[in-house]
Amino acid sequence: xxxxSVFGLEPHLSIDVEDxxxxxxxxxxxxxxxxxxxxxxxxxxxxxxxxSMLNDGLRALKDPVRRAEYMLMRHGLETAQEKADVSxxxxxxxxxxxxxxxxxxxxxxxxxxxxxxxxAHFTELRDGLDGELTGLFAEYDxxxxxxxxxxxxxxxxRRRYFENLVNEASKTLKA
Amino acid sequence: MGTFQIDFGESAKAPERVIGxxxxxxNSLVAFMDLTGPxxxxxxxxxxxxxxVAGVSDSGDFVVGNAARDLLLTHPERAIYSVKRLMGxxxxxxxxxxxxxxFRLAQGSEQVLRVKLGEKILTPPEVSAxxxxxxxxxAEEHFGxxxxxxxxxxxxxxxxxxxxxxxxxxxxxxxxVLRLVNxxxxxxxxxxxxKRQNGTIAVYDFGGGTFDISILKxxxxxxxxxxxxxxxxLGGDDIDNLxxxxxxxDIESEWKVNLAGDAEGVQLLRRAVIAAKEQLSFxxxxxxxxxxxxxxxQREVTRELFDxxxxxxxxxxxxxxxxCIADAKVTVQEIDEVVMVGGSTxxxxxxxxxxxxxxxVPHTELNPDEVVALGAAVQAGILAGSVxxxxxxxxxxxxxxIETMGGLVSKLIHRNSTIPASATEQFTTAVExxxxxxxxVVQGEREMVKDCRSLARFDxxxxxxxxxxxxxxxxRFLVDANGILQVTARDARTGKEQSIEVKPSYGLTDEQVxxxxxxSFAKADEDLKERQVREARNExxxxxxxxxxxxxxxxxxxxxxxxxxxxxRALTELLVVYHSDDYLLIRDKIEALNNATMHLAxxxxxxxxxxxxxxxxx
Numbered sequence: 132x133x134x135x136s137v138f139g140l141e142p143h144l145s146i147d148v149e150d151x152x153x154x155x156x157x158x159x160x161x162x163x164x165x166x167x168x169x170x171x172x173x174x175x176x177x178x179x180x181x182x183s184m185l186n187d188g189l190r191a192l193k194d195p196v197r198r199a200e201y202m203l204m205r206h207g208l209e210t211a212q213e214k215a216d217v218s219x220x221x222x223x224x225x226x227x228x229x230x231x232x233x234x235x236x237x238x239x240x241x242x243x244x245x246x247x248x249x250x251a252h253f254t255e256l257r258d259g260l261d262g263e264l265t266g267l268f269a270e271y272d273x274x275x276x277x278x279x280x281x282x283x284x285x286x287x288x289r290r291r292y293f294e295n296l297v298n299e300a301s302k303t304l305k306a
Numbered sequence: 307m308g309t310f311q312i313d314f315g316e317s318a319k320a321p322e323r324v325i326g327x328x329x330x331x332x333n334s335l336v337a338f339m340d341l342t343g344p345x346x347x348x349x350x351x352x353x354x355x356x357x358x359v360a361g362v363s364d365s366g367d368f369v370v371g372n373a374a375r376d377l378l379l380t381h382p383e384r385a386i387y388s389v390k391r392l393m394g395x396x397x398x399x400x401x402x403x404x405x406x407x408x409f410r411l412a413q414g415s416e417q418v419l420r421v422k423l424g425e426k427i428l429t430p431p432e433v434s435a436x437x438x439x440x441x442x443x444x445a446e447e448h449f450g451x452x453x454x455x456x457x458x459x460x461x462x463x464x465x466x467x468x469x470x471x472x473x474x475x476x477x478x479x480x481x482x483v484l485r486l487v488n489x490x491x492x493x494x495x496x497x498x499x500x501k502r503q504n505g506t507i508a509v510y511d512f513g514g515g516t517f518d519i520s521i522l523k524x525x526x527x528x529x530x531x532x533x534x535x536x537x538x539x540l541g542g543d544d545i546d547n548l549x550x551x552x553x554x555x556d557i558e559s560e561w562k563v564n565l566a567g568d569a570e571g572v573q574l575l576r577r578a579v580i581a582a583k584e585q586l587s588f589x590x591x592x593x594x595x596x597x598x599x600x601x602x603x604q605r606e607v608t609r610e611l612f613d614x615x616x617x618x619x620x621x622x623x624x625x626x627x628x629x630c631i632a633d634a635k636v637t638v639q640e641i642d643e644v645v646m647v648g649g650s651t652x653x654x655x656x657x658x659x660x661x662x663x664x665x666x667v668p669h670t671e672l673n674p675d676e677v678v679a680l681g682a683a684v685q686a687g688i689l690a691g692s693v694x695x696x697x698x699x700x701x702x703x704x705x706x707x708i709e710t711m712g713g714l715v716s717k718l719i720h721r722n723s724t725i726p727a728s729a730t731e732q733f734t735t736a737v738e739x740x741x742x743x744x745x746x747v748v749q750g751e752r753e754m755v756k757d758c759r760s761l762a763r764f765d766x767x768x769x770x771x772x773x774x775x776x777x778x779x780x781x782r783f784l785v786d787a788n789g790i791l792q793v794t795a796r797d798a799r800t801g802k803e804q805s806i807e808v809k810p811s812y813g814l815t816d817e818q819v820x821x822x823x824x825x826s827f828a829k830a831d832e833d834l835k836e837r838q839v840r841e842a843r844n845e846x847x848x849x850x851x852x853x854x855x856x857x858x859x860x861x862x863x864x865x866x867x868x869x870x871x872x873x874x875r876a877l878t879e880l881l882v883v884y885h886s887d888d889y890l891l892i893r894d895k896i897e898a899l900n901n902a903t904m905h906l907a908x909x910x911x912x913x914x915x916x917x918x919x920x921x922x923x924x
Contacts, residue, residue: 156525156526156528159528159697159699160528160697163697163699163787164726164786164787165485165685165688165689165697165698165787168324168484168485168689168690169689169690169691179726179784179786179787182726182787183725183726183727183728183784184728186723186724186725186726186727187727187728187729189724190723190724190727
């Protein structure tokens with residue numbers, strides 16, 4: 132059973148998260164293993180299965196990026212199948228960031244300001260994709276065209292690329 | 307003589323009670339949810355707390371609680387405390403504890419730790435089971451009926467092995483553990499903060515041996531944990547150990563004696579230090595006062611000095627709090643209430659540190675030693691069906707992953723995922739004809755297997771021989787509502803269940819637990835029989851007394867002669883079997899006397915009703 136139908140939802144990329152959360156609470160009240168603590172072993176197992184489905188489903192659908200990844204997977208378009216397409220200029224920038232990160236890890240604190248600047252830049256690039264994604268979500272829900280899904284996949288891969296850089300930079304700055 | 311009672315018969319037998327247990331590092335409590343709310347059950351002397359200490363008495367019997375605590379002084383080799391620190395842990399994990407706690411490990415502690423208690427050798431779950439049995443007994447004496455179902459609380463940050471060990475302890479004690487509940491979550495339930503309906507709360511739980519922080523969202527009776535963090539190695543014990551260390555150095559310079567190797571001396575000093583620590587929560591200065599082997603040691607500690615000494619320990623609790631706030635994706639301003647749990651939250655420095663971090667005055671209305679047990683009772687009520695409007699949605703504190711190439715961890719279920727949670731992963735073979743696939747499951751946040759905690763190795767067995775990479779085995783990892791991992795495997799092509807052999811990295815195997823249960827049941831059977839006999843005799847006392855009294859009344863002579871004779875006969879027969887050890891026989895005769903006096907009871911009842919109608923007193 133797919134996660135959308137678990138919550139009684141149409142398989143759309145744009146969903147009302149508050150409504151999803153309300154459906155989750157309602158179903159949890161009904162199916163949680165706590166409600167079946169004294170039921171037969173079979174019923175207990177069923178409650179466990181249903182509730183883990185609800186929890187896994189909420190996690191997959193609540194966050195827009197995960198939701199899109201889930202949709203891609205449903206269509207056999209796993210994000211990992213494709214490499215992020217990054218321009219040579221961008222690669223240059225990433226290379227510089229990696230160098231600075233190594234310097235900081237080696238104890239050279241003078242690398243800090245440049246890392247902070249790069250962090251801000253990549254965060255901006257990542258967040259900049261979110262508006263574009265929202266548009267593509269609506270387009271897919273309307274057209275259900277696979278080429279739209281492929282465009283979404285390309286964006287998600289770019290996004291993950293920036294996300295990894297942002298995480299790496301923040302972690303190194305924090306350490 | 308069950309005269310004025312109305313007998314509803316067997317059909318109306320109440321469903322079995324579920325008790326709530328706080329199995330603490332230092333103290334344990336048992337509570338029950340009745341119509342008025344959760345309350346602590348007390349022992350025959352009115353004590354609400356059972357110290358988490360077990361020992362072996364002079365006569366070779368196990369003792370628990372205060373009796374065992376006294377043994378710590380007189381025969382420290384026959385008593386053990388803070389055993390919770392050893393639950394679900396391996397020998398390498400406890401190296402630090404062994405320096406500070408007088409645990410005596412026995413041979414063969416590689417797979418499961420074994421501690422010596424005088425002549426006896428026990429695993430930590432067996433020691434915990436002794437404490438649980440005592441709590442079970444308190445509940446049974448309170449209700450006058452057997453109790454076999456319980457909710458037990460665990461630190462939120464407990465890993466799979468520590469949870470499993472707690473569940474094993476319950477089983478060994480003859481308790482079906484319906485649910486393990488995280489301590490901070492239980493505390494939130496006890497506080498009944500759902501009265502505010504919606505909001506965000508933080509629970510700061512600084513106990514005897516562990517520290518937990520949880521952030522929850524309340525939504526019309528649903529308690530949804532957003533994130534949890536903690537340190538299973540941080541508690542009031544650490545404060546005691548720090549003060550003991552300083553005092554030992556101090557004593558050495560005064561007495562020219564090193565107390566460190568002297569178990570009795572250290573134990574006395576521990577008591578003195580704890581007394582001073584507890585006083586310092588209420589007065590600006592206290593004295594560590596030790597009299598031992600004809601010498602005395604006195605050292606005044608001001609609160610200011612105490613605060614400076616314990617600041618590093620208190621600060622260790624703040625980083626998990628910050629991480630938890632970040633993981634919960636809330637800001638400090640969005641947290642509406644902070645709840646304090648655990649005895650160490652009485653320390654003024656702890657309170658002020660929490661207040662400064664969360665920028666709000668924490669709740670301290672409920673006794674911090676009792677609030678977890680009360681919450682366990684509420685959860686027990688939820689499971690028993692007597693509490694319908696509340697529901698707990700908890701999370702797993704640690705990420706779950708499998709070992710991949712190069713000793714790296716591939717995470718399958720991330721920490722702070724609402725449980726039950728699951729993940730499915732497909733495995734295949736690497737060489738032609740391969741019959742087994744070994745899956746190593748670990749728990750933790752680090753990237754390398756060696757930095758995480760090994761949970762178990764799962765061996766997928768009897769794979770049909772075929773070329774490499776053709777086998778397709780779906781393995782499902784499911785963390786249940788207790789935070790314990792279940793693994794199932796299925797051949798993706800045939801849909802057939804795949805057999806798995808589980809080798810837990812730490813802890814007891816199922817067979818070992820079964821053996822311990824059998825052993826403990828042999829004993830429990832005796833205990834149970836004894837109690838049933840005692841209860842039957844109590845009931846016999848009542849009916850005999852009532853019948854003797856009724857025989858003095860005029861009504862008795864309204865009965866036909868054969869009825870009177872039947873009553874006398876039944877009475878004599880009951881008295882004959884009264885001292886037998888067969889409680890069923892005693893109950894039989896009680897029943898017979900009950901039947902024989904039925905008519906008499908009816909006459910008395912009618913007279914009573916008539917008198918009542920007339921408004922006269924009987």
